[in-house]
Amino acid sequence: MAHYYFDNAATTPVSPSVVTAMTEILQNEFGNASSTHYFGRQAHHLLDQSRQILAESIHAAATDEIIFTSGGTESDNTAILSTVRAYSDRGHHIITTAIEHPAVLQTMAYLEKHGYEVTYLPVDAQGLISLADLKAALRPDTILVSVMMANNEVGSIEPIAEIGRLLADHQAIFHTDAVQAYGVLDIDVQRLGVDFLSISGHKLHGPKGVGFLYARNGVKFVPFMRGGEQEHKRRAGTENLPGIVGLAQAAQDLAGREKANKRQQLLALKQEVIQVLTAQGVDFAINGPDVDLAAPHVLNIWLKGVPTELALMNLDLRGFAVSGGSACTAGSLEPSHVLIALFGEQAPQIRESLRLSFGSENDLASAHELGLAISAVAHDYLQKNAQTI
Known part of the structure; x- marks a missing residue:
């Protein structure tokens, strides 16, 4: 059958071009990108090359705005928890939606148990939030707005650029979970006005266990993972070079x-x-x-x-x-x-x-x-x- x-x-499923790219790394590039010798430098070059590809794919202003992670869940958690730790002196109010991925909703539930107030915006029958509802929910002590770009169950595409413009003169940090959008929609973080954006490789024919978080330069960042000084001291742990190269290849396959x-x-x-x-x-x-x-x-x-x-x-x-x-x-x-x-x-x-x-x-x-x-x-x-x- x-x-x-x-x-x-x-x-x-992982695309053949991604398998080829990852196999080449697994067979020939085993160095640790943090090492200063030849093998480490080779690995670091591939890491930088992949970071450049991915930064360009979302029109990031600089390559160091890309932080490699284990996937969408870690990226979502990092964006949210970093924000509340960095900006808790400005308030304890957060806005999100009722239809977010569990990686966002469960993190919000955790924060509610630790003194944060979360407003969950309703959606209409099309799965869309109301900008009027968002504007009404904004408060002087709102420190984070997290709205997914494309919903994973019904496919609704939220008005991210409009939200970005609404928040331009507000203190709130703006995060979007773009895991379901990245492989199929055009994304320009400058136009969207987001501060954080989450991506996962396995949604666009790339490997599992790898993704990235876009973090706009100038936004305060508190590391979620602690240990070594990888990712400009923002995400500890030896980088998953085969996965990162595979993710970059998947992004290249879907460019333009x-x-x-x-x-x-x-x-x-x-x-x-x-x-x-x-x-x-x-x-x-x-x-x-x-x-x-x-x-x-x-x-x-x-x-x-x-x-x-x-x-x-x-x-x-x-x-x-x-x-x-x-x-x-x-x-x-x-x-x-x-x-x-x-x-x-x-x-x-x-x-x-x-x-x-x-x-x-x-x-x-x-x-x-x-x-x-x-x-x-x-x-x-x-x-x-x-x-x-």
């Missing part, structure tokens, strides 16, 4: 026109699934923004009357890997906090939705087959359920 992977928002081409490819895949479901008479609705307004790789659908767990199991048996929400809460019986924020705790969407997420390895033929498989699962369940009533 053939198997098809449509869970790219959880993780992506290639990223625009990928967006068109991903949009076409989503449209193909929707067309098949419509043609097959499936009763469904799109959760969150319209297809062309969402992150191009994420499609969340309400499969009306079909329990999520049953749909997931039957699609897996047919060879199709999709999800019911964030992979970081997989195995939990808790409903999606994102869908609750959009529709309320009692809405049927909470128990009857699927997240389909697409990547470079998917094609129109497999997307067509996915649409047919979802249609078959839905029709089979509803027909059997009707017969038992």
